[in-house]
Amino acid sequence: MSETVPITVRVNGRERTAAVAPRLLLVHFLRESLNLTGTHVGCDTSQCGACTVLLDGRSVKSCTVFAVQADGEEVQTIEGLAAGDDLHPLQDGFWEEHGLQCGYCTPGMIMSALNLLRENPSPDDARIREGISGNICRCTGYQHIVNAIRNAAERMAPA
Amino acid sequence: MTSANAPLLPKLIGERVKRREDPRLIRGLATYVDDLKLPGMLHLAFRRADIAHGVIRRIDVSAAAAMEGVELALTGAELAEHLGPMPIGTPFPAPDHYSVAVDRVRYVGEPVAVVAAADRYLARDAADAIEVEYDELPAVVDPEAAMADGSATLHEGFARNVAVGGYQGGTGVNAETAQAEDDSAMDAAFAEADVVISQCMLNQRLAPNAMEPRGVVARYEAGSDYLTIWSATQNPHILRTLAAGMLGLGEHQVRAIAPEVGGGFGCKINIYGEEYAAAALSRLTGAPVKWIEDRTEAFLATTHGRDILGDVEIAAKRDGTILALRAQLLADIGAYEVLLTALIPTLTGMMMNGVYRIPVVRHELTEVFTNKTPTDAYRGAGRPEGLYFVERAVDMLARELDMDPAELRRRNFIPAAEFPFPTQSGLVYDSGDYEAALDTALAAADWESLKAERDAARAEGRIVGVGMAFYVEVCGLGPSSVVPTGGWEHSGVTIERGGKVTATTGASPHGQGNETTFAQMLADHFSVPIGDIAILHGDTGVVKQGIGTFGSRSQAVGGAALMLAAGRAGDKMKRFAAALMADHEASPDDLVFESGRIQVAGAPEVSRSFAEVADFAYVPVPLPAGLEPGLSEEAFFEPENNTYPFGCHISMVEIDRDTGEPRLLRLIAVDDCGNVINPLIVEGQVHGGLAQGIGQAMFEEVVYDEDGQPLTASFMDYVMPRAADLPAFELERTVTPTPVNPLGAKGVGEAGTIGSSPCVVNAAVDALAPFGVRHVDMPLRPERLWRLIHDRDQNGGQP
Ligand code: FES
Ligand code: FES
Numbered sequence: 029m030s031e032t033v034p035i036t037v038r039v040n041g042r043e044r045t046a047a048v049a050p051r052l053l054l055v056h057f058l059r060e061s062l063n064l065t066g067t068h069v070g071c072d073t074s075q076c077g078a079c080t081v082l083l084d085g086r087s088v089k090s091c092t093v094f095a096v097q098a099d100g101e102e103v104q105t106i107e108g109l110a111a112g113d114d115l116h117p118l119q120d121g122f123w124e125e126h127g128l129q130c131g132y133c134t135p136g137m138i139m140s141a142l143n144l145l146r147e148n149p150s151p152d153d154a155r156i157r158e159g160i161s162g163n164i165c166r167c168t169g170y171q172h173i174v175n176a177i178r179n180a181a182e183r184m185a186p187a
Numbered sequence: 188m189t190s191a192n193a194p195l196l197p198k199l200i201g202e203r204v205k206r207r208e209d210p211r212l213i214r215g216l217a218t219y220v221d222d223l224k225l226p227g228m229l230h231l232a233f234r235r236a237d238i239a240h241g242v243i244r245r246i247d248v249s250a251a252a253a254m255e256g257v258e259l260a261l262t263g264a265e266l267a268e269h270l271g272p273m274p275i276g277t278p279f280p281a282p283d284h285y286s287v288a289v290d291r292v293r294y295v296g297e298p299v300a301v302v303a304a305a306d307r308y309l310a311r312d313a314a315d316a317i318e319v320e321y322d323e324l325p326a327v328v329d330p331e332a333a334m335a336d337g338s339a340t341l342h343e344g345f346a347r348n349v350a351v352g353g354y355q356g357g358t359g360v361n362a363e364t365a366q367a368e369d370d371s372a373m374d375a376a377f378a379e380a381d382v383v384i385s386q387c388m389l390n391q392r393l394a395p396n397a398m399e400p401r402g403v404v405a406r407y408e409a410g411s412d413y414l415t416i417w418s419a420t421q422n423p424h425i426l427r428t429l430a431a432g433m434l435g436l437g438e439h440q441v442r443a444i445a446p447e448v449g450g451g452f453g454c455k456i457n458i459y460g461e462e463y464a465a466a467a468l469s470r471l472t473g474a475p476v477k478w479i480e481d482r483t484e485a486f487l488a489t490t491h492g493r494d495i496l497g498d499v500e501i502a503a504k505r506d507g508t509i510l511a512l513r514a515q516l517l518a519d520i521g522a523y524e525v526l527l528t529a530l531i532p533t534l535t536g537m538m539m540n541g542v543y544r545i546p547v548v549r550h551e552l553t554e555v556f557t558n559k560t561p562t563d564a565y566r567g568a569g570r571p572e573g574l575y576f577v578e579r580a581v582d583m584l585a586r587e588l589d590m591d592p593a594e595l596r597r598r599n600f601i602p603a604a605e606f607p608f609p610t611q612s613g614l615v616y617d618s619g620d621y622e623a624a625l626d627t628a629l630a631a632a633d634w635e636s637l638k639a640e641r642d643a644a645r646a647e648g649r650i651v652g653v654g655m656a657f658y659v660e661v662c663g664l665g666p667s668s669v670v671p672t673g674g675w676e677h678s679g680v681t682i683e684r685g686g687k688v689t690a691t692t693g694a695s696p697h698g699q700g701n702e703t704t705f706a707q708m709l710a711d712h713f714s715v716p717i718g719d720i721a722i723l724h725g726d727t728g729v730v731k732q733g734i735g736t737f738g739s740r741s742q743a744v745g746g747a748a749l750m751l752a753a754g755r756a757g758d759k760m761k762r763f764a765a766a767l768m769a770d771h772e773a774s775p776d777d778l779v780f781e782s783g784r785i786q787v788a789g790a791p792e793v794s795r796s797f798a799e800v801a802d803f804a805y806v807p808v809p810l811p812a813g814l815e816p817g818l819s820e821e822a823f824f825e826p827e828n829n830t831y832p833f834g835c836h837i838s839m840v841e842i843d844r845d846t847g848e849p850r851l852l853r854l855i856a857v858d859d860c861g862n863v864i865n866p867l868i869v870e871g872q873v874h875g876g877l878a879q880g881i882g883q884a885m886f887e888e889v890v891y892d893e894d895g896q897p898l899t900a901s902f903m904d905y906v907m908p909r910a911a912d913l914p915a916f917e918l919e920r921t922v923t924p925t926p927v928n929p930l931g932a933k934g935v936g937e938a939g940t941i942g943s944s945p946c947v948v949n950a951a952v953d954a955l956a957p958f959g960v961r962h963v964d965m966p967l968r969p970e971r972l973w974r975l976i977h978d979r980d981q982n983g984g985q986p
Pocket of ligand 2: 127129130131134164167168398449450698
C-alpha cells in the first residue's frame with residue numbers, strides 16, 4: 029500500500045497532480061482526493077452510470093477506471109459543467125422538466141446525456157432512451173429525464 | 188403605507204413550480220452521507236457470512252487488528268458487550284437480533300465482524316483478513332418447507348420457523364384474538380356461488396435498490412457525552428430514539444441527521460445494525476467513523492420487500508356479483524424481524540377488500556423465517572401485494588364469466604355515495620369515486636379501440652393483450668393507534684426579523700420535493716415570495732420532533748402540521764400588525780396577508796409591510812397587551828384516519844413469439860390522490876412508482892438457490908427497468924379530496940407502484956389467453972413466457 033504513482037490529470041480545466049495508489053479508482057480520486065463529490069457511486073459493476081464522467085471527451089464509468097489510467101488526460105465532471113452561475117443547457121433542462129427526484133443518479137445522467145448530444149444533437153425520444161440506457165434511475169421512471177434531454181437539445185440547437 | 192402599486196403575488200398551490208432543491212443537485216453540490224469528511228475519520232468494513240446458516244466455530248480478528256492502519260477489529264461477541272439486541276417496532280414476538288452476529292449466522296451477508304481503519308481500502312483488506320470457520324446447518328429456503336416436520340429451525344422458541352401464525356382478519360373474525368369465530372357468512376357465500384375462482388400466486392421478493400446505498404457517519408464526543416449520527420435514513424427522529432436506547436443515552440444526547448438522501452423506497456426506514464455499530468465504534472475509538480455500503484452488500488444486507496404467497500378464492504354469481512373473497516397468505520420474512528417486518532404482511536391482509544363492495548372477506552396470514560435477508564417495507568409495503576392478489580383474481584373472474592373486466596369491476600365498486608366505507612378488515616375508506624376514475628381511464632385509453640387494436644394484431648399472428656387494474660391504498664399514515672412510532676407529524680414556523688420565513692418539518696424528504704411543495708403552501712398562506720421561505724428538515728438538532736417520510740405521508744400529515752403551525756404564527760403576527768395599526772382600530776380578525784403586506788380586508792390602503800410587522804414582533808415597544816415577543820410557533824398534527832388514494836391503470840403488452848420477450852406498449856394511469864399542491868411533482872411520483880411496479884411485473888426478482896445462496900447480488904443479475912424498456916406513460920387524474928386533513932391531500936408516493944404490476948400481468952395473461960393460460964407469476968421472464976407459448980403450440984393449443 030505504500031507504493032504510489034505520480035499522475036497529472038486536467039480536471040474541469042485545472043491541472044491536478046497527485047501521487048496515488050495504483051489501485052485507486054478514478055471515482056475515488058475525484059471524490060476523496062479532489063473533493064469533487066458530485067460524481068457518485070451506485071454499484072460496483074459498471075452497471076448504473078452514477079459515476080459517469082467524460083474522459084478526453086468520451087463518457088466513461090469512473091468506478092471502472094483507475095486513476096492512473098487518467099494520467100495525462102482531461103476529465104470533466106458535473107462540477108465543471110456550469111460556467112459560474114450560468115447553468116449548462118442540460119442542467120437547465122433537468123431543472124425545467126423535473127428530471128430528477130433524489131438527485132443521486134443525476135450527475136451521471138447529465139454527463140451521459142452530454143455525450144449523447146455531442147454525438148447526436150437532435151435525438152428523437154427512442155434515441156434518448158437508448159442513449160441513457162447505461163444509467164439507472166430508480167426515482168423518475170425516466171420520462172421527465174427524456175423530456176429534460178429533449179428540452180436541452182432544443183436549447184443547444186443553433187438558432 | 189399603501190400597497191396601491193405593489194405587484195400582486197400569484198398563488199402557487201396547484202402550479203407546476205420548478206423544484207427549489209434542484210440547483211444543488213444538478214450542479215453536483217449536494218451533500219450525501221458519503222460526501223462527509225470529518226477530521227481523523229475512520230472507515231468501517233464488515234466481514235459478512237458467506238453461508239446461509241451455520242454456527243460460528245472459530246473467528247479470529249487478530250491478523251486484521253495487526254494490520255497497519257487498522258484501529259480496531261471486533262467480533263460480534265465482542266461488540267455485543269457494548270450493544271444489546273436491536274429493537275423492533277411491531278408488537279409481534281421476535282427473536283434476538285444483534286448488529287453483528289454473536290454465535291450463529293442466518294443469512295448470507297449477515298455481519299460477523301467489524302473493523303475500523305484509516306481508509307476504506309484498508310478497512311476492506313482488513314475485513315478480508317479475518318478468519319472465520321462455521322459448522323454449517325441446513326439452509327431453510329422454501330417457506331412452505333420451512334413449516335414442515337423435520338425442517339431445520341432458525342430460532343429457538345419459534346417452532347416450525349413460524350414468526351406469526353394463523354393471524355386472521357375480516358368477516359367473522361374476532362379482532363382482539365385475530366381468530367375466526369363465525370364461518371356462517373363465508374360458508375353461505377360459497378354455497379350460493381355460481382362460480383368460484385381459485386388461484387395461488389407469488390408476489391415475489393424484490394430488492395428496493397435506492398441508487399444511493401446506505402451509509403452512516405457517527406461521531407461520539409466523549410467530553411460532552413454526545414452522539415451525532417448522519418445516516419441515509421428516511422426518519423432521523425426514529426434513528427435518534429433507537430440509537431439513544433441502544434447506546435444507553437437519552438434522546439437529549441443524540442443528534443441524528445439525514446443529509447441529502449439518494450432515495451429510500453422503504454428500505455431506509457429500518458434502523459440497521461451498521462448504524463448502531465458505527466455509533467459504538469466511534470465511542471470505542473474516540474474517532475468519527477464512516478461506513479458506506481457497496482452494492483453487493485446492499486443486495487445482501489439491506490431489507491428486501493414483498494415475498495408473499497397468496498392463495499385466493501373468489502365466490503361470485505353468474506351476473507358478476509362478487510359474494511366473498513378469502514385468502515391464505517404466507518409471507519417469507521427472511522432470517523430476522525427488523526423494524527416493521529412482521530407488520531408489513533398484515534397490511535396485505537387488510538387490503539383484500541380492494542375497491543369492491545364484497546360483503547364477506549377474510550384472510551389468514553402466516554409469516555415464516557427462512558435463511559434469507561430480512562424483509563421490511565418496500566414502496567407500497569404490503570398494499571401492492573394485497574391489491575395484486577385481488578386484481579389478478581378479479582381479472583380471472585372476468586375471463587371465466589366472459590365479461591369485460593371494466594364492466595365486472597364497475598358492477599362491484601363501492602359506490603361513491605357509500606363513503607366513508609367500512610371494510611370487512613376494519614378500515615374505513617375516507618372518500619372515493621371509483622366510477623369516475625374508471626370512466627376517465629376508459630376514455631384516456633379509448634378502451635374499445637384498444638381492444639380492437641389487440642384483436643387486429645392477433646389476426647396478424649402477434650401475441651398482444653390488454654389489461655386493467657384498480658387499486659386503493661392506505662396512505663397518510665396515520666392515527667397513532669395504527670402506527671407503532673406514533674402517527675403524527677410536527678412542524679415549526681418562524682417568521683424571522685426582516686420578514687423571511689423558516690419552517691421545519693419532521694417529514695424527511697429524499698426526493699419527494701417537499702422543500703418546494705411546503706414552500707408553495709407557505710408562500711400562499713403568508714402571501715410572500717417563495718424565495719423568502721426556507722424549509723428545513725432531516726436534522727433532529729433543527730427539527731424538534733418528527734416521525735419521518737414513509738407511507739406517502741409527508742404531504743397529508745406533514746403538510747397538515749405545517750399549515751397548523753403557519754396558522755398559529757400568522758394569527759400572532761396579525762395581532763402585532765393590529766397593534767401597529769391601532770390608529771385605524773384594525774382588529775386582527777379583519778387582517779389579511781396580501782403580496783408582502785398585512786392589510787385590512789377590503790381596505791388595502793390600511794396596511795403594514797410583512798417585514799415591518801416581523802421586525803416589530805422582535806422589538807415590540809410597547810409590547811401589545813397579552814402578547815409575548817417573537818413569531819415562532821409549532822404544531823403537532825394527529826390525523827383522525829388514514830387516507831385512501833385510488834386509481835385505475837390500463838396497459839397493452841406484446842410478447843415476442845420467438846423469444847418470449849414481453850414489451851410494454853402502452854400504460855395509461857389515472858390516479859386520484861386528492862388535492863394536489865404541485866402537479867409536476869405528483870407526475871414525477873407517479874412515473875417513478877409506475878416504473879417500480881412495472882419492474883416487479885416484468886423484470887425484478889431476488890433469487891436464492893437451494894443452499895440459500897443469493898443468485899442476484901449485483902445489477903448484473905437483478906434487472907431493473909432502464910429507459911429503453913419503458914414507454915412514455917399516459918397520465919390522467921381525478922380529484923376526490925380527503926376529509927381527514929385540511930389540505931384534502933391523500934398522498935401519491937406509492938400509487939403508481941400498486942396499480943401497475945397487476946395491470947401489466949393482466950395484459951400479459953390476456954395476451955397468452957389464446958394459449959389457454961390463466962395465470963403467470965411475476966416477473967414475466969421471457970423464458971417463462973416462451974414455454975407457455977410453445978408448450979401449448981406443441982399440444983395444438985395454437986389459436
Ligand atoms: S458506480 Fe460506476 S457504474 Fe455504477
Ligand atoms: S433521481 Fe433518484 S435515482 Fe434518479
